[in-house]
Amino acid sequence: MRQYIVKRFLQSLLAILGAATVVFFIIRLSGDPARLMLPPEASEEQVAALRESLGFNRPLLVQYLDYLKDMVTGNFGNSLYFKESALQLVLERMPATMDLAVSAILIAVVIGVTAGVVSAYKKNTFIDYLINIWIFITQSLPVFWVGIVFIMIFANQLHLFPTSGNNGLISLVLPALTLAAYPIAPIARTMRSSLMDVLQQSYMITNTAQGFSKRRMVLKRGLKNALLPVVTVISLEFGVMIAGAVVTETIFSWPGVGQLIMQAVSNRDFPLVQASILIISILYILISFITDMVYLWIDPRIKVQ
């Protein structure tokens, strides 16, 4: 086990390096920031001068090697746009993102798993169809729709929650619900499909024969058997939330990493993009490691490596 973790750690370092490399080249392919940093009136000479002073006119490979060197020494440079340590900026935004993503995933898991379980358990009944319809509607209406409608109803009409901003728990409710709306669908559907598989298995029939009520069986037994793909979907959705909550963050003016990355990308703020992708990839790698560990817990037949 310890050996496995060490191995995994080394792999992860490679993966982080990979992500860093991909991002390094990809972001540079999309144009350099010199133009974007200057006001529109700036002349081409000014742009060229800035480019030179930032070192973006050097050969890509040289820049890359420099970048690697910096990275090894833990130096991610200053954001071009904010003029602050890029890493610092990302880390500052991380807590807000985590608040949002964690509470959203919790909501989504609770609702999604429940909905999935109920609809598998009550397969082909009115309630199953109802849940399906609801799930697909929430999935097909875009995040901004959900967000804006939530604001209209809960903030403007009912005055229950503030429209936006980050002032403690109360302002977390609407964005978290909005962000949770989407992943409910994949979680619930995966749960349903997987649980239906499990309910077919002969060990479930054994449990029936042993006198477990269907509900008890599903909740206490089948759930764990069915969890494998669901956990995967959850981990994926959680990952997407960390970096991909841009729309929700924008609508609720939630100062998270998603917005920061988008800003950084559209400003071609190379150091900031690199720093955020680095943090994000570390998080992903952590998530996928945890997921793999959860696999081991769920199904003892799965072996490490």
Add this chain to the structure above:
Amino acid sequence: MSEEKLLEIKDLSVAFRKNQVTTSVFSGLSFDIYQGETVCLVGESGSGKSVTAKAIMRLLPTDLVSYPEGEIRFNGQDLLSHSEREMEQIRGDQIAMVFQDALSALNPVYTIGTQMVDLIRLHAKEKLSRRQALAQAKKLLAQVDIRHADEVVKQYPFQLSGGMRQRVMIAMALSSRPRLLIADEPTTALDVTVQSNILKLIRQLKEQFGMTILFITHDLGVVYEMADRVLVLRQGELVESGTRDEIFTRPRHAYTKQLLNSMPRIYFQEQTELP
């Protein structure tokens, strides 16, 4: 042995439906089991023994199976007209079953201990703590000749040998002291020493608690050792039934005779001289 009928099966028919085609497994099957007796169901492979057992427990997949006619009466109640909720009261508690296929019958992701503890607590008359239930589980495992029960409870089904899994299933079925035990080829994977111990255990429980047993097996030796009465099934038809001695000494139906004849035997000349 009382004259009270514990289980009555009257004109039972079972059919599987698949793509609008229905295949009948058997029709018009009838037999009774009296309180406290051991009935052995023997017969050809594929003749419907397991289906009968599952039908009694109402375990056949409801959307694929139909019971065009017949009744299954347990203790006077018609099981076929029971709701699922009512069946839950009966299963495991009143009627317990040992499945033929022990590997797939155990949940792969829980330890033996967890599965046994849950079951024991489910049927316990008074509230049991997990620890108490675990102790009981270990005791049960020991009774079915499992050594190192302490370790086995911590293991997952795939880590056990075929015979061990089968014994776990038996232990689980016996844990609730059911009124009727349906054992579907429970000893197929057991070596003879263990098998004879288990048979002994079952007989003992039967005596102690008046358990009634429906024993499905192909092993005539086991039949001989266990049965009060024997039912012979062939292609969904009850071709013969009678007391053990009747069947073994005066088999009437050709199939029964064939069955007895094809029994492999060890001709021990010196058998009696064994120490």
Add this chain to the structure above:
Amino acid sequence: GCSTGTSQKGAAQDGSLEITIARAFDVNGLDPGFLTENAQVVDNIFDTLVKRDENEQLVPGLATSWSQVDENTWEFKLRENVKFTNGEPFNAEAVKYSIDRVLNPDNNAPTAGYISTIQEVQVVDDYTVHVITKNPDPLVPTRFNRYPTEIVPPKYTEEVGQEQFAQKPVGTGPYKFVEWNKGSSVVLEVNKDYWNGEPEVKKITFRSIPEASTRVSALLNGEVDLITAVSPEDREKIEGSSNAKLSSVERAGNTVYVGFKTDVEPFNNPKVRQALNYAIDTKSIVDNVLRGAAVQTESLIGPKDFGYAGEFDTYGYDPDKAKQLLSEAGYPNGFSATLDTVNWYIKNTDVAQVIAEQLKAIGVNITVNNVESSVYRTLVPSGKQNSMYVLGWSSTNTLDADAAIYAILHSGESYSTYSNPEVDAKLEEARGTTNEERRKTLYKEIEEIVLQDAPRIFLYQENQYYGVSKKLNWEGRIDGSIPVATMKAADSK
């Protein structure tokens, strides 16, 4: 009723006014010399030598008076007894320091271009400076109204360094910096010793709410008191609400046009360009698509700009004439082209689609290509856009024709796809002369030439809308600034 605590904030009971302003963006730094976005926040922390009153007239700020000494020299007399909020005195040294650090090429100040006509600032005495320009520059006082010339305290700035200064700025302005929560808000509190009297509003929170509809919701909910960039379709909502009102500023935004690459077939033919101008029903676009959120105009110079020469009426909607011109130009059956758009202007993609549809009527087939904003920003200056492209230009910060048209008409400028030696000459002359009458004439002539030459489809100039809580008395300004010091509680009037 409202249950949110924040909604009670507006006018506190004790009469001290605290307001929240919601804008679309967070600031990226608070150093006026190194800003890359608009200066609504820093304007309240710093002062310029020259200010504008509510009629957009230049009035004394930190300078009490200014005059031109010779062709290339301007003299500013400075206000005495002004202190930065950290106690540092304001004086000529501070002025020189503030301008020098922006002009210093090593500092790469992004907006150095705004004052690049300045050669140097000379300290004459403690309260007098001379601004020496490279060439005669009529705009020096105007330039000293823009944020790159806001005055910073030399000692403090040196002490903390450029980076720290952008985090914790100190100025002479009506408000002091309190805190900046990255990505969400900047808080300022009143400067009790402000040289121009203590403002009525005691505390300002600038929040960033990027989503337009959320901004409106927050205003209607009473969470914020002032919002910028109200989108046209939200206007009615605000007007209909009981606790907020709309403040419209006509023609305070970009003048939007469709540019042609005038060296590319078929747009190198002026007849084609004129034809396309005739083919567009701008009025209908403005009335129906924009719902009156802009004003149709063929003038590239806004009415508040110096050099505005009134409106023109050259190209009415006349598809027949357009067709005729096209056949004269040799395209009786029209042609195909791609129109690049970007989401910078009000409903720009919609407008582009209407343009495409209207051009279809004269046989011109347009593909509308919506380009991602940051890509567009690099595409257009490098001339890689398609031969038709949407662009808007404004002079709101300078309010001068030079800023409004030089960059988009002078050949070789990055945003210009037009080249006409006559226009170039006039542009250069207007830039170099301080004679106001001469400049006005020149701009009028330029506009007339350009209108005939039609290097673009002339469309409209956008309006700006603010949503203001009824508790406040404030009207939006054409230069887009939000001088909170001028705000009053509604009942005090």
Add this chain to the structure above:
Amino acid sequence: MKKKLVLRGNWKGIISIGLLGIIFAVTIFAPWFAPFDPYQQSLQDILIPPLSHYTSHPGISLLGTDQLGRDVLSRLLYGGQLSLWMSIVSVLFAGITGSAIGIIAGYFGGKVDAVMMRLADIQLSIPSMLLAIVMVAVLGSGLTNIVIVLSITGWVTFARVVRSQVLSLKEMEFVEAAKAMGVPSLIIMWRHILPNIWFTILTQASLQMSRMILLAASLSFLGLGVDVSTPTWGGMINDGKNYISSAWWLSTIPGLVIAFVILTINLFSDWLREKSEG
């Protein structure tokens, strides 16, 4: 009796195939069904609500008009073509490659697994918007590019979910049996593993469909799509973003249409599944 049985067991199939048929017919032959030209703007009739009369030309707009006075119903019908086509193609690409990668990684485990899953981690950490922007900046916009971006962002889900199932499936005895028999790995994956995860893949695919439609729309807003006036469902939803409170039908109706299509597809896959199990 018999007929009734056929109906009872297969109503899901009958209804879903019927509806899918209608959906495809109506979108493919949109010109026949659409009441108006989907591109025709009518600046007098901007944002008229459903069931109101046009002023500029005769006729009723059944589902209202959009911000340029175009008929929403007609645009929906035409929009289906591109939206369905784009999402189906990219789900196919993503589904096939993702599932293949997931099966291979799960089945072989070890180094193969490590390499592929770390690749997936890398893929996940690169925002799709960044990819899109790079695409626009480097290759320009276009339909193929949008499908490429969609497929690239979609494969990971399939790969991860499939892998998780394969990890436990490959420990099953029947897989061991096939291995011991010397059945080539490729065939084991194809014949023994794939059929057992087929419904997982199907479930994910139908979930990805709507995601792709919506994502395609946000990509076209970044300039990576088709001509903005070409109707697509996602594009229509985005068009309505600013009008959610004033013209609800603009975003909501296409959203509901997508939901309806996905629901139908799910009904169909449910039916397939029940058939295979029954």
Add this chain to the structure above:
Amino acid sequence: MEQALLEVSHLSKVYKRKGGPDFSAVKEVSFSLSKGETLGIVGESGSGKTTVAKMVAGMLPLTSGSIVLDGQPVESRRSKNTKQNIQYIFQDPVSSLNPRLKIKDILAEPLKLYFKLSGEALDNRIHKLLDDVGIPKSYQDRYPKELSGGQCQRIGIARALAAEPSIMVCDEPTSALDMTIQSQILELLQELQRSRGISYIFIAHGLEVIYTISNRVLVMKQGEVMETGATTQVFHSPQHAYTQTLIQSIPKIELPYFEY
């Protein structure tokens, strides 16, 4: 002496168990098998019979020991030929059949793999195999779940037979079969042994079966070989105490036997 077909020496297996001590399931087991011979393995439940069988069949990696087939040491990565030559019948019939494959596809797999059969030849062969194990042809379109336990077991046997191996490792192949089918299958196996010289490693708890079919017997307990020798010798004069109890525990029908 003629060289043995299969030489197994010092076979050991240690199972790693999560969160527990490693478990030594098989300790230093050696035996050999000649062509056309049947080696019966009996022993306590849990004594490691399945483990040994699976190692011989290449389904479990060896912890230590060696297997020599036809004079060639068997590598841990077996060649296709080796795999064909050693076939395995699972103790647990149901879980060894892919639930999503029809019976005919299950049987077709080895036929296609080893003999490249297709079309009618394939169908015929499948029918023959089904017939051999006593399953009606009509069952070929069923899925494993639609069969009874014994029927599944027979499919497993048919699948192994399909490969026409030279060694079959049978892990309780007839445990779920009634006497008539059992004897039919045993006869089939013996017939194949006579005609093709197949060798069997035959694990069974039913000593009668072992007695009937095997030439030599290996008795296992707790991972170790207790006793080995010719069948009659082991059965009639068991040396080891465990063997003796084993033989004593055979359920006996104490009625006079009749030929009915």
